[in-house]
Amino acid sequence: xxxxxxxxxxxxxxxVNRVALLAAGVAAIFASIPFGLTGLAxxxxxxxxxxxxxxxxxxxxPAFQAWADLEHQRGQRAxxxxxxLAELSNYGAPQAMATYQHMASRVQALYQTAxxxxxxxxxxxxxxxxxxxxxxxxxxxxxxxxxxRKEQVSEDVVARRMAAVQAQLQSPGLPEAExxxxxxxxAEYSEVxxxxxxxxxxxxxxxxxxxxxxxxxxEVYQLVITSPYSSDMGDKLEDSLARLRIAExxxxxxxxxxxxxxxQNPTHAVxxxxxxxxRPAATAAKT
Numbered sequence: 001x002x003x004x005x006x007x008x009x010x011x012x013x014x015x016v017n018r019v020a021l022l023a024a025g026v027a028a029i030f031a032s033i034p035f036g037l038t039g040l041a042x043x044x045x046x047x048x049x050x051x052x053x054x055x056x057x058x059x060x061x062p063a064f065q066a067w068a069d070l071e072h073q074r075g076q077r078a079x080x081x082x083x084x085l086a087e088l089s090n091y092g093a094p095q096a097m098a099t100y101q102h103m104a105s106r107v108q109a110l111y112q113t114a115x116x117x118x119x120x121x122x123x124x125x126x127x128x129x130x131x132x133x134x135x136x137x138x139x140x141x142x143x144x145x146x147x148x149r150k151e152q153v154s155e156d157v158v159a160r161r162m163a164a165v166q167a168q169l170q171s172p173g174l175p176e177a178e179x180x181x182x183x184x185x186x187a188e189y190s191e192v193x194x195x196x197x198x199x200x201x202x203x204x205x206x207x208x209x210x211x212x213x214x215x216x217x218x219e220v221y222q223l224v225i226t227s228p229y230s231s232d233m234g235d236k237l238e239d240s241l242a243r244l245r246i247a248e249x250x251x252x253x254x255x256x257x258x259x260x261x262x263x264q265n266p267t268h269a270v271x272x273x274x275x276x277x278x279r280p281a282a283t284a285a286k287t
Contacts (some may be wrong), residue, residue, distance in 0.1 A: 005072035007059035031217045084137035096140040099214050103133045106221040125237050136213055144201050162189045
């Protein structure tokens, strides 16, 4: 998805422009009744000229571009939500789905509050919270993907295979070419072991975030509901949002291919399995 929308395309699809074109079509039909094709052509030329002039001027207006950017962001968020919900459904995570639905219901309630002219809460403030609900879905998908990887990758298995390779390196009369292959395999297993330990730390952080995020969202909801007409609502909400920010480094290593998994017997066949590692798919999350 592109970072910026097509402003011309946004203008052509704008509801006001569509209504204007429809009105021009109706006017052309009525004009053709007394004047025939002449009236139809006259209205068509005027409508076409107006459309061309508007297409040249309107897309460059800052206010229109701001509206188009906002609509583009909303569309991206909606598409991402659908994709993440589908992935979460495939994993079969009813608890995560239920938590998301609760958070989404809180956001909808805040949208209702933002419609009250007496509150300083704005729709833009609530949209930041809606973005966080989508981030929550992404983190749930990442956590489930990481859980699958943990089940596939066992540090004990890696340690045993490293010990087997080290034993082979101690064999007398080992050919130089095979020794190089074994040392390369040992380095790859060492990298996998280090990566698995780093992922364990990241997963612990991720799980803590997933537990605390709904509670913090509830705090924001209670803050708004208990004092919807507070004059410093924007500052309070921004402080709460700052505590909900998600670090993007959480998924930095999730798409790294596995370096082992095919070899069950740590013999001279180990280097062959290392040369053809399995590459399970993993999903990453961004804020």
